Amino acid sequence: MSHAAVSPVLVIHGGAGVIKRDMTPAREQAVRAAMTQALQNGYAELKAGKPALDAVAAALAVLEDDPNFNAGKGAVFTHDGRNELDAAIMDGYTLRAGAVAGVQRVKNPILLARAVMEHSPHVMLSGDGAEAFAKEQGITLVDPAYFRTEERWQQLQKALKEDAAKQPHADVETARHFGTVGAVALDAQGHLAAGTSTGGMTDKRWGRIGDSPIIGAGTYANSGCAVSGTGWGEFYIRTVAAHEICMKVTQMRVPLKRAAAEVINQEIPSMGGNGGAIALDAEGHISIPFNTDGMYRGWIGADGVPHVALYGDEDDGTTEIPEPAPAESVAQP
Numbered sequence: 598m599s600h601a602a603v604s605p606v607l608v609i610h611g612g613a614g615v616i617k618r619d620m621t622p623a624r625e626q627a628v629r630a631a632m633t634q635a636l637q638n639g640y641a642e643l644k645a646g647k648p649a650l651d652a653v654a655a656a657l658a659v660l661e662d663d664p665n666f667n668a669g670k671g672a673v674f675t676h677d678g679r680n681e682l683d684a685a686i687m688d689g690y691t692l693r694a695g696a697v698a699g700v701q702r703v704k705n706p707i708l709l710a711r712a713v714m715e716h717s718p719h720v721m722l723s724g725d726g727a728e729a730f731a732k733e734q735g736i737t738l739v740d741p742a743y744f745r746t747e748e749r750w751q752q753l754q755k756a757l758k759e760d761a762a763k764q765p766h767a768d769v770e771t772a773r774h775f776g777t778v779g780a781v782a783l784d785a786q787g788h789l790a791a792g793t794s795t796g797g798m799t800d801k802r803w804g805r806i807g808d809s810p811i812i813g814a815g816t817y818a819n820s821g822c823a824v825s826g827t828g829w830g831e832f833y834i835r836t837v838a839a840h841e842i843c844m845k846v847t848q849m850r851v852p853l854k855r856a857a858a859e860v861i862n863q864e865i866p867s868m869g870g871n872g873g874a875i876a877l878d879a880e881g882h883i884s885i886p887f888n889t890d891g892m893y894r895g896w897i898g899a900d901g902v903p904h905v906a907l908y909g910d911e912d913d914g915t916t917e918i919p920e921p922a923p924a925e926s927v928a929q930p
Contacts, residue, residue, distance in 0.1 A: 604898060606881045607636060607656060607783075608781050609781075609896070610827055610885070610894050611660060613872050614890075620907075625907065631666070632660075636905070638656060639656030648790070649689070649788050650782075653686060657778055657792050661778065667778075668796055669705060672744050673798065674749055674800075676753075681700070681801075682796055684707045684710040685697075685710050685793055685810040685815070688714070689790055697727045703727070713727075724804075744796075757800070777828075779794070779875060780825060781818070781824065782877070783881055788820075789819070790818050790823060791824055793809040793826065797809075808838070809826075814830070814838060815834075815838070816839055820879065821879045822842065822853070824838075824857070827873050827874065828865070828873060828887075836864055836868070866888055890908075896914070
């Protein structure tokens with residue numbers, strides 16, 4: 598679908614999950630600042646006329662570099678005490694996509710995912726092969742110690758003790774960390790893109806890969822819809838959640854908010870999963886459904902003002918988004 602005039606929009610998330618109100622003021626301030634910076638960096642690309650892909654990559658690189666999120670620096674640890682990172686990016690206009698899984702030395706996995714899309718014949722690379730490709734492409738590699746934070750290390754130690762005692766993990770954050778980061782963008786040409794980056798689940802084993810790097814599960818974009826998910830990845834894989842939302846929007850003509858809610862707040866919970874997502878359509882409608890106590894989320898649109906919210910009962914400003922232009926003013930394909 599082409600549009601006579603499109604106002605660029607960028608939506609991001611920093612993960613869904615139990616976000617406690619007793620978060621220290623300093624931590625909360627740092628999270629809000631990082632989310633705001635990510636929105637500003639990504640939106641600057643859109644305002645400069647750059648494609649949605651550029652906005653997604655710019656926003657996610659900020660969050661990957663911030664230790665308050667489970668992506669890049671500050672990623673959670675595997676059972677074996679490593680950080681294994683996954684990421685994906687997709688161009689809705691061309692349906693091109695790139696993804697990486699299980700990398701341990703790539704500073705910004707989202708940039709490597711984009712390189713896979715643009716400079717290789719493949720869609721997904723993993724492990725050592727992905728890192729060899731990163732080196733060929735000049736993508737920044739770091740010592741694995743770069744990703745470590747003491748908080749994440751202690752989360753693993755707690756989980757390992759519970760494993761040894763054959764106890765269930767005591768809190769949701771340790772059992773299924775939701776700090777995945779994601780972005781969806783609509784550019785001035787009316788094109789959409791989506792991207793997601795994550796460290797996965799604390800205490801994950803056997804090279805487990807979640808939904809984030811799987812095209813259609815945690816990340817998907819086409820000409821009319823873009824989605825990035827965050828939550829219990831196995832359920833997003835089983836429902837092909839991001840693709841299902843977009844198929845409802847583009848093939849079944851279901852309004853975006855309803856389509857996203859049906860998958861995130863009905864289908865996934867009915868199977869025992871939970872989490873959230875950000876979704877954006879070609880008219881600039883935003884949907885941010887989640888079924889957890891809170892979700893790091895934010896968006897920026899025509900007025901250039903970043904909107905950031907963390908808690909479930911906090912207004913994220915999406916009610917302020919103006920209604921789209923009447924259908925007759927929208928150019929048809």
